[in-house]
Amino acid sequence: MRGARGPVHLGINGQSIPVLPNGAWIAWLPLPDDTVAQFLFAATAGPDSSRFVFTARIAPQFRPPAGRAAWIDTTSFTPAGSLALPLGEGIPLSVHAASNATVRLLLPWGSSVPLVPDSSPPALPGGLRAFTIDTAPRRLAPGEPGRRYVGWLPAAALCVDGRTACATLVVTVENDSATARWPLAVSLEDMAFPTVVVLDDDTARSGTTDSLTPGRAVPHGTYNWFFPTGTVAVESGRWSDQVRLALSRTAVAWVNAGDVVPLPTGTPPPGGVVSSVRLTSGPKSVTLRVPLPARLPYQVTERERSLTLRLYGGASDINWMQYGASGTTGTDPLVTRMSYAQPAADELTITLELARRVWGYRVRFDGRDLLLEVRRPPVVDPARPLRGRTIALDPGHPPLGARGPTGLWEPVATLAVALKAKTLLERSGASVLLTRTDTTAVELYPRTRFAELHDADILVSIHANALPDGINPFTNSGTSVYYFHPRSTRLARELDRALVAELGVRDLGIGRGDYALARPTWMPAALTEALFIMLPDQEAMLASEDGQWRYARGVVNGIENFLRERAREP
Ligand SMILES: [Zn+2]
Incomplete structure (x- = not known):
């Protein structure tokens, strides 16, 4: 019925469904307790009418055998x-x-x-x-056998x-x-004579990955550690395509088996003494150099004004923590205090307390040393916070991307919004980097790498939302913004506030989300899901010049408000 003239009346299984003038509609209908669902469509527009039946297949659910008291749901064995x-x-x-x-x-x-x-x-x-806010439909029926x-x-x-x-x-x-x-x-x-492994997330040498192996607290879980290629650890378990690493006597991490390369039998577990550390000052960062006995697994914990490096398998012999560095004079003002602790026999922490709130950091191995580079916050003018800033905008997708009811493709909308935001940001004195400028697919890692290579002050990834089957889009749609690292929480909050003010749709609030575009450590980064492309009215906004300008203004105002707040930092 797309393109029909005049108001269209649509009914599905007798339920009346609103249709926009552009022909877009979306419906939320119950599924029968069956593997086949039939939907009778009846549409009328003026004198025209049309009816047809759409048949959907639903994945079969286990059903107990009839006439048997004892049965086993053989799809439910956990673990398998x-x-x-x-x-x-x-x-x-x-x-x-x-x-x-x-x-x-x-x-x-x-x-x-x-x-x-x-x-x-x-x-x-x-x-x-x-x-989902409305979980009732998905609860197990009380009568389920x-x-x-x-x-x-x-x-x-x-x-x-x-x-x-x-x-x-x-x-x-x-x-x-x-x-x-x-x-x-x-x-x-065999834990008496354990398997020692080295991590390598790019064994195929494609060169297209971030050279980080994510570690998870549970198999296939969310990311909690980021181990660079070359990290050495002890294997303590396997489950299908996941390997468990014993980081220390009390800490374990699960990684993809494809990233794990066993070292020759007899290789001793990594560990040993960490000796004196030193800071080096540079124009855009201060770097802590930590001499290690091996490329130990580590984790960086960020707080508002501190970074803590946890080294698994390390024991401290940190006799000196030197603030002054060769080639520079005196003590760098960014790092106010260094300290270390030995919370367990095989876990060592080094904490850097900072004079300013964390803007970004990055970690890499240099030979056997670990380098923790702490970024200097930019000097922001509170009167003109965007002047001189470098803002990376990421128009989300392709590959992939959601489609709206009339076929609007998410990457088309996100690029249009990003280009408008670029115009507005440049008018305010910022330089803007776009991670893509046409519909050529760009993978996730090259996008964040690009922002980091250009020392972007802020990275914002622009998306339009959609939900899978089973979650009601009418009760769960609205504006939301995601961050990953603590420093980006305020950015997400300011973006969400500004986008809600511009777009006027329901505020779903901010969230911490494990998105690649929110995970870079070198700058505050956030991912905006300002509108739902799957809803006809919000798809229409995303397709319109006015809606795209409003989304763009929300992004720009959010960034500006975040920068203004950071400029006022004592
Ligand atoms: Zn998206």
Whole structure:
């Protein structure tokens, strides 16, 4: 019906759906409890009318077998796949099976472990919990059959390469029982003589990556560490395509198995003494040089006016912490105090307290030394905060990008907004760098690399939002802005405030989001999701000159307000 003249009336399964004059519409409809969903469309425009049926396929859900008291949902085994752990380490088990059952996991050596009914209420998927305000439709129906059982299996060789037998789950309800092989193989990690690995996120030598391997607290979890290529660590477990590193006796990180290269058998675990450290002053930064016994795993923790470097496997012999550096005179004013601590036998921290709030930093290995480079904040004129600033704008996508109901493609809208914001920023005396200027696809890393190479003072990535099936866009749409590092929280807040003022849609607020474009450490960075391209009215705003100027003004005002606030810093 796109392009139809006059008001269009659209009904789907009898529900009336509003249609914009440009033909755009979006509907939120329940799905039947089936693998096939049929939608009857009925549209009228003046004397014309049209009807058709759209059939959607829905992924099948597990259904208990009819007429059986005992059953096992064989899609629910957790964990499944291959696992490697030190002997005896506990593996949490979970499975969905018939209610009121006795559940046991039979082990090939004759013993068994019990599984007990899970007493905690069912969890919502994490993504839904984060995004949807209206979760009721997705809660498990109270009448849903069966329940979840949980257990604890001490690691032992199981089901490996056909050499050892597998575990069998037995579910018994009165006189009926069901059995299934638990699809899990367990091999053992030798921690007495451990495997030492080196991290390399670009084993193919494509040169297109950031040379950082992200570490996560749980397999496939969100990023919590960023290990440069060359970092050496001890492997302490594997689960399918994830490897667990023992950073210290108490800290572990999961990384992608593809980034892990084992060193020759017999390589000793990394660790040893960290000796005296020194600062070096440069025109745009102050650099801390830390001599290490090996390329140890590390983590930098940022606070408002301090940076703490945590070295795993290091022990302090830091006799000297020198503020003055060769080639310069006196003490650099940016770093007010250095200190170190040894919170555990194999964890060492070095803290730099700063005279100014953190603007940015970066870390790299130089041979075996670690360099922590602290960026000097720019000198901002509170009367004209944008004058002389270098602002990197990132028009989000391609690759990928959402599409609106009439087909407007997100990268087309984000580039139009970025070009308008560039005009406004330049009028206020800033120089503007765009990470792309046409529809050629640009990967994420080259975008942040570009901003860093040009020492951009601020990076803002411009996007338009969409939601997946299952989250109601009518109750969950609006303006939101994401940051990753603490220094960018204020930038996100100012952008959100300015965008809401310009665009007048619902304020979803700011959020911390694990986005590549929000993660650079060298400058404050934020990602704006000011409008929902999937909603007809907001798609129309994104397509219009007026809407694009308003989005652009919101971005510019947000950046300017952030800079003005930082200029007033005592
Ligand atoms: Zn996007």
